Each structure stands twice: as C-alpha cells, then as structure tokens.
Amino acid sequence: MLAAQKVSRSFGPVQVLFDIDMTLRAGEVHALIGENGAGKSTLMKILSGYLAPTHGDLMLDGKTVTFLSSEDAEDAGIILIHQEFNLAEQLTVEQNIFLGREIRKGFLLDHKAMRAETERLLRELETRVSPSAKVSDISVSDKQMVEIAKALSRNARVLIMDEPTAVLTNREAAILFRQIERLKQKGTAILYTSHKLDEVARIADRITVLRDGQNVAAVKAGEMNEDQMAQAMVGRELSNLFPPKRDTAGGETVISVKNLSVGDIVHDVSFDLQRGEILGFAGLVGSGRTELMEGIIGVRESSGTIEIGGRPMPLRSVKDARRAGLVYLTEDRKGRGLILTQGMRTNLTLLALDKFTRGTIDGKAEEAALDKAIKEFDVRAPTRQVLVGNLSGGNQQKLLLAKTMLAEPDIVIIDEPTRGIDIGTKQQIYEFIHKLAASGKSVIVISSEMAEVIGLASRVVVMRSGRVTGEVSGDDVNEDVIVRYAMGLEGRKYQSDD
Amino acid sequence: MTDTSATQAKRPASGFKIDFHVWGPIIALIVLVIAGALMNPNFLSYGNVTNVLARSAFIGIIAVGMTFVITSGGLDLSVGSMAAFIAGVMILIMNALLPSMGVGIGIVLVGMASALVVGLAAGLVNGLLITQARIEAFIVTLGTMGIFRSLITWLADGGTLSLDYSVREIYRPVYYSGLFGVAWPIIVFAVIAIIGEMIMRHTAFGRHCAAIGSNEQVARYSAVHVDRVRLATYVFLGILVGIATIMYVPRLGSASSATGVLWELEAIAAVIIGGTVLKGGFGRVWGTVVGVLILSLIDNLLNLTDLVSPYLNGAIQGVIIILAVVLQRQKKAAR
Numbered sequence A: 001m002l003a004a005q006k007v008s009r010s011f012g013p014v015q016v017l018f019d020i021d022m023t024l025r026a027g028e029v030h031a032l033i034g035e036n037g038a039g040k041s042t043l044m045k046i047l048s049g050y051l052a053p054t055h056g057d058l059m060l061d062g063k064t065v066t067f068l069s070s071e072d073a074e075d076a077g078i079i080l081i082h083q084e085f086n087l088a089e090q091l092t093v094e095q096n097i098f099l100g101r102e103i104r105k106g107f108l109l110d111h112k113a114m115r116a117e118t119e120r121l122l123r124e125l126e127t128r129v130s131p132s133a134k135v136s137d138i139s140v141s142d143k144q145m146v147e148i149a150k151a152l153s154r155n156a157r158v159l160i161m162d163e164p165t166a167v168l169t170n171r172e173a174a175i176l177f178r179q180i181e182r183l184k185q186k187g188t189a190i191l192y193t194s195h196k197l198d199e200v201a202r203i204a205d206r207i208t209v210l211r212d213g214q215n216v217a218a219v220k221a222g223e224m225n226e227d228q229m230a231q232a233m234v235g236r237e238l239s240n241l242f243p244p245k246r247d248t249a250g251g252e253t254v255i256s257v258k259n260l261s262v263g264d265i266v267h268d269v270s271f272d273l274q275r276g277e278i279l280g281f282a283g284l285v286g287s288g289r290t291e292l293m294e295g296i297i298g299v300r301e302s303s304g305t306i307e308i309g310g311r312p313m314p315l316r317s318v319k320d321a322r323r324a325g326l327v328y329l330t331e332d333r334k335g336r337g338l339i340l341t342q343g344m345r346t347n348l349t350l351l352a353l354d355k356f357t358r359g360t361i362d363g364k365a366e367e368a369a370l371d372k373a374i375k376e377f378d379v380r381a382p383t384r385q386v387l388v389g390n391l392s393g394g395n396q397q398k399l400l401l402a403k404t405m406l407a408e409p410d411i412v413i414i415d416e417p418t419r420g421i422d423i424g425t426k427q428q429i430y431e432f433i434h435k436l437a438a439s440g441k442s443v444i445v446i447s448s449e450m451a452e453v454i455g456l457a458s459r460v461v462v463m464r465s466g467r468v469t470g471e472v473s474g475d476d477v478n479e480d481v482i483v484r485y486a487m488g489l490e491g492r493k494y495q496s497d498d
Numbered sequence B: 001m002t003d004t005s006a007t008q009a010k011r012p013a014s015g016f017k018i019d020f021h022v023w024g025p026i027i028a029l030i031v032l033v034i035a036g037a038l039m040n041p042n043f044l045s046y047g048n049v050t051n052v053l054a055r056s057a058f059i060g061i062i063a064v065g066m067t068f069v070i071t072s073g074g075l076d077l078s079v080g081s082m083a084a085f086i087a088g089v090m091i092l093i094m095n096a097l098l099p100s101m102g103v104g105i106g107i108v109l110v111g112m113a114s115a116l117v118v119g120l121a122a123g124l125v126n127g128l129l130i131t132q133a134r135i136e137a138f139i140v141t142l143g144t145m146g147i148f149r150s151l152i153t154w155l156a157d158g159g160t161l162s163l164d165y166s167v168r169e170i171y172r173p174v175y176y177s178g179l180f181g182v183a184w185p186i187i188v189f190a191v192i193a194i195i196g197e198m199i200m201r202h203t204a205f206g207r208h209c210a211a212i213g214s215n216e217q218v219a220r221y222s223a224v225h226v227d228r229v230r231l232a233t234y235v236f237l238g239i240l241v242g243i244a245t246i247m248y249v250p251r252l253g254s255a256s257s258a259t260g261v262l263w264e265l266e267a268i269a270a271v272i273i274g275g276t277v278l279k280g281g282f283g284r285v286w287g288t289v290v291g292v293l294i295l296s297l298i299d300n301l302l303n304l305t306d307l308v309s310p311y312l313n314g315a316i317q318g319v320i321i322i323l324a325v326v327l328q329r330q331k332k333a334a335r
Helices: A040-047 A070-075 A093-097 A111-124 A140-153 A170-185 A197-203 A226-234 A289-297 A318-323 A333-337 A344-349 A363-376 A393-405 A423-438 A450-456 A479-486 B002-013 B020-039 B046-071 B079-101 B105-131 B137-155 B165-171 B184-202 B204-214 B216-221 B226-252 B263-273 B285-304 B310-334
Strands: A002-011 A014-024 A029-033 A055-060 A063-065 A078-081 A158-162 A189-193 A206-211 A214-220 A253-262 A266-274 A278-283 A303-308 A326-329 A411-415 A442-446 A459-464 A467-473 B160-162 B254-256
Touching (some): A002 A040, A014 A029, A014 A040, A014 A189, A014 A214, A029 A040, A040 A078, A040 A189, A070 A078, A093 A111, A093 A140, A111 A140, A140 A170, A170 A189, A206 A226, A226 A423, A253 A289, A266 A289, A266 A467, A278 A289, A278 A423, A289 A318, A289 A326, A289 A442, A318 A326, A333 B216, A344 A363, A344 A393, A363 A393, A423 A442, A442 A450, B020 B285, B046 B079, B046 B226, B046 B263, B079 B105, B079 B160, B079 B226, B079 B263, B105 B137, B105 B165, B105 B226, B184 B226, B184 B285, B204 B216, B204 B226, B216 B226, B285 B310
Parallel strands (some): A078 A158, A158 A189, A278 A442
Antiparallel strands (some): A002 A014, A002 A055, A206 A214, A459 A467, B160 B254
C-alpha cells in the first residue's frame, strides 16, 4: 500500500538513512526494529510526512507521492502515533480525539455525536478513562490509549506506531494487540516499532531491522527468532545481558526506611538496604514505587522515619537527600531528568553544581567533567554543543546517569533504568549498575520489566496498591513468585479499593 | 516539513549568515548610532550622550533585575508603581526627619536606606505571594501594581510630594554630578549591569534561574531550591527598583501618581529586545543593556530630528519589539 524506495535522509552533513526499501501491505503488521539512533524514528517521520526524504521516493498505491506536511499524509490516511504524546493537556479526552476535525451541526459543535463516538472508541479499547477527563489529569498509559483512540477515529489506512507499549501495562498491551488484530482484519497496514522483541515475535507478520541507518534484514516473521533479531540489531552476538549476581547478604545496613507513608498513595512501607546490594522494587504501574522513592528523597511530603547509617535523617528536599549521600534517578528523563533545551554541559553539572562553584562557576572544570562523562558512560553525541533534546533516548539516559553520579552518592535509586532504550545500551547500563554495587555503593532499581528486576537484583521488594506485599531473595527471585505478589494473589492481604 | 525546508535552506549559507539571535540587538544599536550621527551633529556630543545614558539608567537598572525574573519564568508588572511608591515614602521620611536631623548628608543616607528597605520589602511581598501562596506572577504583580500606584496617590493626596528644598540641594549631585565627567546614574547602571552579567553567566544562581525557567521539574529533581531562587529574583528586583529610585528622586525632587508610569513595560521590552526568552529558560544581561539603549536612543533621535513626529515614538518602539521577537524565532526554526 505504502512503500519507501531507496529513501535516504541527511541532517546537515550527517546521513542517518541509507537507501531504505520497505513496503507496507494492507492487512499486515510490519515491525521495524533497531537500536536507538538506528534511524527508526526518522524513517517513520518520512513515511508520515513530518520529514521529507533527501533522496528516494514514497509510493502510495503504486503512485509516487510527495507529502508536503503531516496533514497531507493524514489526508491520505497515513497516521503516526508519536512516542511523545501530541495531546493538548488542558483539553478533555473527547476534545483531543476530535481536535481539528470536530463534528459540526451547522455552525455549532455536535457535542452529542462526539460524546457517543468517543465513548464507543474508548469502550473498544477497554479503558476506563472518562471522555470528559482533562488529559493533564490522566495517567501516562491512559494518554497512550487516547492517542490510539484518536488515530482509530481518523480511519487510518496506514497506522504507524512508535513504541506504543513502552508505557503500557501487560494487560493494556494485550488490549492494544487485540485492536491491532481487528484493524488488520479491516485491511489497515500497520507499522510498529518496539524494543520488546517478544512482542514483535508475537504480533508482526513482517520484520525490518535497521542498524546505523541501513536496512540489515527484511524477513517474514517466522524466519527470525528473538535472539536473531537482537543479533541483527546490535550486529554482534549478545552474550549474557546481565552480569552475574554477587552475594551481598549480611552487609551493614546503609539505609533503613520505617513505616513510610506518602499521601494517599503509599502506606506504611518499611525496608532496609545493605552496602553493595542491588535491591529491586517490582510491582505494577501505579503500585506506588515511584511515589515511595519521591517521598524518601523529599520531593513529596511523607511521614515515617528514614535512618541513614543508623541515625534518623529527616530529608525535606533533594538537597538534603544529596547531602546524606542519596540520589534518585527519575523515570521521566524528559520531564524531570534533563533540560531538553540546554546543552550537555549545563545539564551534566546541574545537580552537583556546588562542586564546580567557588563564587563563580569553573567552566573549565565543567568541560573536563563532560569529557570524562562522555568517555565513562559512552555518550554518543554528534557535537559537544548539541541540545540534549536532540540526543537519542539511550544517550539521554547515559547523560542522566552521568549527571547523577557526579553527585558522588553512596545510595542510588534508579527508577526504570532502561525505559525506551535499545538492547545494546541496556546491557551497558546493567553492567554499570553492577559495577556501582561492586564498588560498595548501594543501589535500588525500580522496574516494570520483570526480567530486569530478576536479572539485576539479589533481593526484590514487591509492591501493590501502595503497600509492600512481599519480599523475595535467592531462588525465590523469579517471575512466578513476583507476579503472584504483585497481583495480590499471595502475600499480606490488605483492604484495597481496586 | 516546515522545519525541513528551513534546515535545507539554511545549511549551505550557514557560513555567511549572521546569527541574529546573538548579533541582532548589537547591529540594531550600531545602525541607530550611525543614523543618529548622520542626522544630527549634536547626537554624539558629550551633553547628549550623557543625557541619554543618565535617563536610561533608571529603566536599565530595573531591567537588569527583570532579566533574572523573566529568565526564571516569572514576570513583574509592579516595578513602575513600586518605584513611585518608594520615591514617595523616601520623600516623606526625609521631610519628616528634617526638623530632628537637620540638613546634612545623614538625612540623605537615611532616605537612601529607606528606599532599599522598602524595595526589598515590596519584592519580598511579590515573591512570597508567588512562591508560597502559589499565585501566578502575572496576577500577583498586576495586583501589587494597582496597590502601589494607589498608595502613592493616597500618600500624595492626589497631588505631588515634594522634597524640601534644603535637602534637595544636598541630594542633587547624586543625579547631576559624577566621577571623571561620567554621571553617577551611568556609573551605577554600568556597575549593576556588569555584576548582573557576572551573576547570570558565572554563578550557580544564574544557572539555576535558567534551569527553573526551562523546566521547573528538572530543577526541583536536581536539588535546586526552586522557591528560594524564585523568591530571590523578586527580592533582587525590588532592591534594584530601590536603587533606581535613589537615582531618580534627586532629578525632579518630587513624586506623584504620574511617577514611573509604564516603566514596567519599558523594562520588559528592553529585556525581550535583548534576546531573553519571555517564557524563561534563557537570559542575558548584556542583551538587556543593549535593549535599554536601543529604546532610549530611538526616543532621543525622534526628539532631535524632525523626520518623524516624537508622538510616534511608542509606535516605533512597538515595531522594534515585535521585530526582535520575529528575528529570534527565525533562529529557532532553523535549528
């Protein structure tokens, strides 16, 4: 239906796509996979009219087409669902879904028809979000569902999805896959990217692998298993993704959290962390793990006690926490971690700026720190002056790690260390976390990816609805046990409202 | 697509093209100076230059403080009324102390100190309402703008507050005299501008202002005391308004409800013309200084030449402000 022929694209002197051929067929799910920075996003933007190819053509139904804008492409039935949401935060769900193509009755809006249509779409997606809810008030996964509803309402012939499941829970992802299946039956062509290879293996009919802007493989789904996909993406064999675990039981306790509650979200949580340990926090999205950690480091009001090195330590701000040797690496690197409109240097030193300041800021020392960070964390940037918003997700995450480590913490809390990051970078980050623990620091890892928690942590705390439902260690650290705690099938029972 | 074509068009020419974001204000200033010199031989005379610079010092001193407020994502509409209020309080205090203290340097120093204290207090009120009561800066300062303006009108009983002539004589040199032929207001403005530029570029405070203006969440998660920095920008601005008023009072020796009218808009305009982003996240003090000079030069030129009626001054300033922002945006689109 839609095809790219020898499509290339350069940004200034840097060529990011090389002669890509790709054909999307009606009623087929085509998966596009590759590491961060391989050119997936660029290719998707070209297909959907956001960018023009430097060379090469787009063919729609066998005829060459040129899209002057994304609206052009949308009119032709090609719709891109962005990884970063394109929703107007102050408008309601319904207003967003019909934004720009409101149903009218004469001069006035036909609220009734739009409400009915919105309700139908949301019902199909099995989400509980209300059509009249303000987008700024709904959760990230609900926003993704609204984006999908919006695309569905536009009767897409070609639907392009950029990592739609990155922020969805398994249950929500399953609903999405059912919708994809339904669209397929209707003859929609779907292009889909994801870093979750099991997902790709499950739903794709055809797979294209990009590496460094080159098309390195284009096969039918059955012809490639997950290992082969990963290999094709990285271009080398991936041995063990996780470094071997070390036994750290019986070490001295560095932080002890007792009966901590945060607002209505986290209730009465207690746990200890030993020196050199990697402690995992598992649970469903919305189980209160992030809020717990934000309560500990002082960005949210909390009650309860926190003891660091055996002494009670009231932490009222991030600065207090930092002084006590505790840092938190946010899950939201674009909203809370990095200033996208600034360069790498100012971002890197923002948290530990006092180390570079004696009255005035020592610019040379900052540059030296950036040199070191680029080397140590393998940050790949086109130029030193690049705005952080133009770095790929993996490189942003590395820079965020570098920024956090510049504060020389003893205890590091890492929230979703590898969300939206390719497998090669993932391995580097796991390796890094492991080294950190080996050097005597203590690490807490929050992750919604079960494999990550299990692969990294020697002990795992499981949360559900704001409470700790279980703690597992040793051989009990496996998916079965953790999921049972996370779903509330096992462990301490509490009255919960869901 | 729009940004694609912009990149493509821009790339080959990037070697020759002037970066308007950096050079725009400076080029505009140079063009104005040359145009002025050609149109009127008196333009570059010592007397005229001193006059222009001394008169722009009030707005300039305030605009330096405004640069910090805007860079950290805030706004202060109250500075003009605040200046009038401070001037009124200052004059009342000096007149009241005259019988007990007598005429002397002492009474002027007390007056100056009171200006700084009132400025600090006014800035503190603005800052606390914004950071602690969490009311939007626009609303808070719109409110205090009305309050200060009304207070000075009330203090002056609808008329004019005049400084006693005996004190005026001692105080006069602060505006009219100077050092090595440079008037005091110009020296004070220059010193404040240099210190401001240093703070903005080379201290953690300046960095934190830009961080808060870019993304408050990131700043908070990076151990920046967001509220404290915000509050500091308003207090800093309040003190600078106090300093500007100290320089202003000896000029006329009086204050009325007409004092400092529209100063806030001139200060904000200078900041924007200088390249500071109105939404916050990026600010530069030297740009603000250039912006102030551009605005007062236009005013001066229109008065000196009969090319355009001086009544059109406001219109020309308006065009310059809009043009400045348009040029900055082109730069952004090309990125």
